[in-house]
Amino acid sequence: MSEEAARSRVLVVGATGRLGGSLVRASLAAGHPTFALIRPRHFALPDSAPLKPLAAAGVTILKGSLDDYPSLLEAVRQVDVVICAVPTKHALEQKPLIRAIKEAGCVKRFIPAEFGVDHTKVQICDMDHGFYEKKAEIRRLIESEDIPHTYIYCNFLMRYLLPSLVQPGLDAPPRDEVTIFGGGDTKGIFVEEGDVAKFTVCTIEDPRTLNMTLYLRPPGNIYSLNELVSLWETKINKCLKKIHITEEQLVKNIQNAPFPLKMDLIFIYSAFVKGDHTYFEIDSRSEGTQLYPDVKYTTVSEYLDTLV
Ligand SMILES: NC(=O)c1ccc[n+]([C@@H]2O[C@H](COP(=O)([O-])OP(=O)(O)OC[C@H]3O[C@@H](n4cnc5c(N)ncnc54)[C@H](OP(=O)(O)O)[C@@H]3O)[C@@H](O)[C@H]2O)c1
Known part of the structure; x- marks a missing residue:
């Protein structure tokens, strides 16, 4: 054979x-x-x-x-x-x-x-x-x-959310300001x-x-939003302005968002707030x-x- x-x-x-x-x-x-x-x-x-x-x-x-x-x-x-x-x-x-x-x-x-x-x-x-x-x-x-x-x-x-650095609606990573959802320390995986x-x-x-x-x-792909932004800042040699969205505000945004943005926000909430990738x-x-x-x-x- x-x-x-x-x-x-x-x-x-x-x-x-x-x-x-x-x-x-x-x-x-x-x-x-x-x-x-x-x-x-x-x-x-x-x-x-x-x-x-x-x-x-x-x-x-x-x-x-x-x-x-x-x-x-x-x-x-x-x-x-x-x-x-x-x-x-x-x-x-x-x-x-x-x-x-x-x-x-x-x-x-x-x-x-x-x-x-x-x-x-x-x-x-x-x-x-x-x-x-x-x-x-x-x-x-x-x-x-x-x-x-x-x-x-x-x-x-990786093709989902990472090209925008977890910024729904962008098709490239941000270069001026970035939104951090929740506390920013919960880790997601790509x-x-x-x-x-x-x-x-x-x-x-x-x-x-x-x-x-x-x-x-x-192990090289487990990042919180704060870590991800910090890594990106190092690569572009620039400090971005941070906009913080609390968990409560994110939940309200999810309720009001149209599809498919709603699903993007839900997956961000799941991974980077609830910790569903790593808890x-x-x-x-x-x-x-x-x-x-x-x-x-x-x-x-x-x-x-x-x-x-
Ligand atoms: N974890 C993540 O971030 C993430 C993100 C996206 C997707 N996914 C997962 O990845 C998997 C594939 O998604 P994808 O985005 O790669 O899909 P995709 O690019 O949209 O491709 C879908 C494929 O399924 C075929 N298909 C659909 N219905 C069919 C049917 N009735 N009979 C035979 N073939 C059929 C399509 O064939 P045609 O060319 O004939 O339409 C196409 O080849 C899914 O399990 C999805 O949940 C995960």
């Missing part, structure tokens, strides 16, 4: 998306025969825009969709591992995928579309507008159907998307992560950088260097 034939065959659902694209690249880089379930509309696009690079990289492209059960079953039957990276608003569309995994019986690991905060731990559930309930329902289904799984909780992807994908792929053949949760808390203890067997010390990850400082 060739080395490739011995590796797990990985199906990525959401491969045309941002995290899904990184998952495909990480899976290929780790030597896994990699498959992508691509929705039919992409095949009709001129030059099949997202398909060509995938095919050129060596991905086996399968036409199908979460709402087309026969296509799902056919795709799932070809692989050992399924990783799903559809957005939270589509999380419940994973139900037929779980049904197909159950029926196919060949999948040794399912990694559902989590990739955020552990919603069994968050303290802001009463104000999340049902955001986490969809993922919670999928978790319950996976467990009741006895599907072998790993949950990945990466906290904030992980670069490609690194999330690398850690995710590390888990798929690892018996230590079977039916477990993997948290990503890279609970995890052991070294559940943390990505400790389980996989050889994975080199991008630090917040390195990321901010690209924004100076």
Whole structure:
């Protein structure tokens, strides 16, 4: 048997998306025969825009969709591992995928579309507008159907909030004044998307992560708002004016904000005021950088260097 034939065959659902694209690249880089379930509309696009690079990289492209059960079953039957990276608003569309995994019986690991905060731990559930309930329902289904799984909780992807230095509405870090939400000392966590994908792929053949949760808390990426601003000030060699928004004011702002600003403020409140990224203890067997010390990850400082 060739080395490739011995590796797990990985199906990525959401491969045309941002995290899904990184998952495909990480899976290929780790030597896994990699498959992508691509929705039919992409095949009709001129030059099949997202398909060509995938095919050129060596991905086996399968036409199908979460709402087309026969296509799902056919795709799932070809692989050992399924990783799903559809957005939270589509999380419940994973139900037929779980049904197909159950029926196919060949999948040794399912990694559902989590990739955020552990919603069994968050303290802001009463104000999340049902955001986490969809993922919670999928978790319950996976467990009741006895599907072998790993949950990945990466906290904030760097692409979300870090480019603005946690200033909703900005598309670059501030250079004159900055808003600090709450006391500014509660720590949040950022992980670069490609690194999330690398850690995710590390888990798929690892018996230590079977039916477990993997948290990503890279030590170089855990920052309070005060620390983050101070790091940025050092990089641009300038002291910014600080505008402080108290917890009470932030809650009022959340109530009055339109979507999607409301969700940005809720996630900021969750991480940097309530401490939902770090308030609970995890052991070294559940943390990505400790389980996989050889994975080199991008630090917040390195990321901010690209924004100076
Ligand atoms: N922690 C964070 O800060 C953070 C931030 C953002 C996202 N996330 C998480 O990252 C994951 C992926 O999000 P993303 O922003 O990378 O998504 P994205 O770029 O919007 O891509 C979504 C992908 O899902 C596919 N998709 C959607 N509905 C589908 C269906 N019914 N059947 C098949 N494919 C379908 C899309 O396919 P088409 O190209 O055909 O539309 C696309 O490939 C989610 O779990 C999300 O919660 C985390």
